[in-house]
Amino acid sequence: MDSGGSGLRVALGTVEADGAVETTVCDRPVRTGPAGIDAGHLLEQLLPAARRMLERHGAGAGPGIVSVAIGAAGMATLGGQLRAELPAALERELGVRRSALAADAVTAYAGAVGQRPGAVVAGGTGMIALGTDLTDWRRADGWGHLLGDCGGGAWIGRAGLDAAMRAHDGRRGGSPALLARLEAVFGPAPELPGLLYPRTDRPAVLASFAPEVGACAGHDPVAAGILREAAGHIAAAAAAVCPKAGTDGDPCEVALTGGLFRMGDPLLVPLREELSRQVPQARAVPGSGDPLDGALSIARALAKGDLRLPRHPALLCVPGDGPEQRPRTGIDRSE
Structure with missing residues (x-):
């Protein structure tokens, strides 16, 4: 079950x-x-x-x-x-x-991995990494959208909405492209706080904007930067839980599972780069189940x-x- x-x-x-x-x-x-x-x-x-x-x-x-x-x-x-x-x-x-x-x-x-040593990164609205050498478990993040879940769907969506609101205000770091998507999805930007804050499912609402960030990443440097930062957070969690390579040099399998990774290349390309940099012993694989x-x-x-x-x-x-x-x-x- x-x-x-x-x-x-x-x-x-x-x-x-x-x-x-x-x-x-x-x-x-x-x-x-x-x-x-x-x-x-x-x-x-x-x-x-x-x-x-x-x-x-x-x-x-x-x-x-x-x-x-x-x-x-x-x-x-x-x-x-x-x-x-x-x-x-x-x-x-x-x-x-x-x-x-x-x-x-x-x-x-x-x-995703089975009963072998390795690690899994489960990304959806939140984000958690879990790894084992079949002796101990190592866990990183999964602390919820207020305390962590860095790089997960709610984190990406919130960062995208922040960039949109910055563009609305004329502040540094704003994204007109993401502002346009905010208004298409939620309506006028000044009304967003009233729509968001009373909701009990705020993490899911924030995460619903993550695909908009992914869709803008190919032509908007702010959106692309958000996904690069998310990739860095995800790779850091994987690095914290991935068992060290054995004496035979076998790589650590890191399985990526969850709806977040259906975003495709806008997230997966920088994530592979970050995994190669932060966890050189890792080999990213799709989850088998x-x-x-x-x-x-x-x-x-x-x-x-x-x-x-x-x-x-x-x-x-x-x-x-x-x-x-x-x-x-x-x-x-x-x-």
């Missing part, structure tokens, strides 16, 4: 075969309250969907679900109730034998007893793992 801001996606697969036999979408995002992500609300959606899928594939009367992996946005900081309540509930309601609860950055890693693919691969590896990704109490929790089964845990932020 993959839980994010737009709802839940649930995939059912078999232990031996790759891929999913069925995927379904529950379009209600899971509520978050004072105790964090609401485990009861998640189960209200997950259990009926899982039972319908099992019945359609004739698994209801068989061995049932061997393993489950749940990836959720906010799991690392808001997942306490999920970790406390879901494993027992899944065993009781679905007969689940083993479960893994993961941050969405971990399922993004598993979907998304977070739901990653959750399914974690569940499959768990069923086979072959989950090699590092356990961590907040990032990747596998209830019932004995200490002798767990890799050393922790997040290394020493560099």
Whole structure:
């Protein structure tokens, strides 16, 4: 299962075969309250969907679900109730034998890189980088649009709108091209604060302007400069988490995943240049799968007893793992 801001996606697969036999979408995002992500609300959606899928594939009367992996946005900081309540509930309601609860950055890693050492940069409205040498996890950014997410969609959109407002005022650093796009998308520039500030989804609104920055970058030096700066931030996050090259000189794979990178060359060309400069041991690769693919691969590896990704109490929790089964845990932020 993959839980994010737009709802839940649930995939059912078999232990031996790759891929999913069925995927379904529950379009209600899971509520978050004072105790964090609401485990009861998640189960209200997950259990009926899982039972319908099992019945359609004739698994209801068989061995049932061997393993489950749940990836959720906010799991690392808001997942306490999920970790406390879901494993027992899944065993009781679905007969689940083993479960893994993961941050969405971990399922993004598993979907994009697999169970190999490397790093993933997940870019959308926000931006987070996660890497591992299969001993520890290293995380960089993902702190939200007020404290970080540097180079992500909201960051790019905000920088573009700032340049547009500068042009409206006649201040240095303004972009008439971006001002024209602001007015085409949002209306008169002086009305933008009244449209933006009352919104509870400000990061998404800011990120909606990022494609306009990308579209202007080919002919507007201010827009191109914004994307070069974003590329520098993204490469810096990758550099912070990328494992060092081994003694055999193998490069570190850095998978780029998420909607941000669909912007294409206006962002990818400067990003490749920045990765080459800041992380010379890195080799940028497209992600081979998304977070739901990653959750399914974690569940499959768990069923086979072959989950090699590092356990961590907040990032990747596998209830019932004995200490002798767990890799050393922790997040290394020493560099």
